[in-house]
């Protein structure tokens with residue numbers, strides 16, 4: 118081995134060593150960020166929200182679990198308190214019940230949260246509902262319901278809680294958007310619009326909060342194996358009630374919850390949690406929109422149900 122090769126190998130090993138040390142220090146420091154932090158999670162009754170509750174509880178967060186069903190939240194608290202934890206002092210989670218689509222109920226819930234805990238360190242806006250339908254056959258009341266739940270609810274909750282973060286000059290707002298917050302696919306108009314609005318609002322919030330040391334993380338997952346499609350609504354407001362193949366074959370919610378914890382620890386700003394095709398689709402939409410629009414039009418044509426007359 119000549120001197121040049123030797124130097125290159127030494128530099129390479131040195132860099133790997135330094136990088137590993139940096140990652141280790143980051144991991145050690147990040148443990149403190151969530152341990153003991155008051156973490157509010159919406160949509161904790163099911164799917165991704167429930168898994169976030171488990172993952173954040175396991176690292177010592179002081180949870181406030183939000184949802185519409187008291188029974189399901191109480192079951193989750195029971196499940197959490199049965200968990201064998203490495204942290205010495207687990208905090209008993211609080212539960213707060215409200216419907217996110219009702220802005221007045223959201224404001225009251227925010228007050229209740231602050232009365233219970235005195236502060237919020239991390240807010241995870243996770244709850245959401247999806248939809249299946251054609252634009253022409255979808256009632257405007259359904260468009261509004263989706264926007265109320267997926268957009269105005271998280272916006273109202275964030276607005277009500279963020280002044281308490283500003284006072285403390287500490288806080289982190291996370292929102293679970295979707296790949297569909299970056300690209301629109303056919304027959305998801307209301308859902309996709311609500312997620313695009315979410316992306317825009319929280320990008321703006323990030324800029325406005327930078328001077329207060331408040332972090333904003335937008336998470337945009339691809340398909341996750343949850344009840345999202347089963348709970349989706351159709352254009353007339355009825356339940357869709359189907360476990361879609363894409364959803365059933367999606368990522369496991371516990372894996373996505375871990376990514377969310379890591380993103381919070383690393384104070385990441387915008388996180389796409391998706392496979393190759395959706396990721397390419399996001400780039401295609403930006404770089405060559407005409408091609409993307411043609412692919413979507415072909416998809417709409419292929420998936421459209423034939424009209425009976």
Ligand SMILES: NC(=O)C1=CN([C@@H]2O[C@H](COP(=O)(O)OP(=O)(O)OC[C@H]3O[C@@H](n4cnc5c(N)ncnc54)[C@H](OP(=O)(O)O)[C@@H]3O)[C@@H](O)[C@H]2O)C=CC1
Pocket residue numbers: 159160161162163164165166184185186215216217218243244245246247266293294295296337338339340341342343344345346348364367
């Ligand atoms: N699963 C997927 O493929 C993907 C999901 N996402 C997003 O992840 C988030 C979590 O969804 P996921 O876990 O998959 O789906 P689930 O249907 O399993 O969970 C949705 C959660 O949102 C709650 N929720 C719905 N409507 C309301 C409301 N009006 N008020 C209060 N809570 C409400 C539900 O509560 P309740 O039990 O009361 O119905 C439930 O806890 C959503 O924002 C979704 O858009 C993003 C990308 C992909």
Ligand SMILES: CCCCCCCCCCCCCCCC(=O)OCC(=O)COP(=O)(O)O
Pocket residue numbers: 247248295296297302305308338339340341345346349361363364394395397398401412
């Ligand atoms: C150079 C080659 C580029 C090829 C690009 C082809 C484009 C392929 C289209 C891919 C579309 C991906 C859509 C992903 C949608 C998604 O992951 O949504 C997540 C959700 O929020 C799921 O909600 P839903 O209610 O729709 O189940």
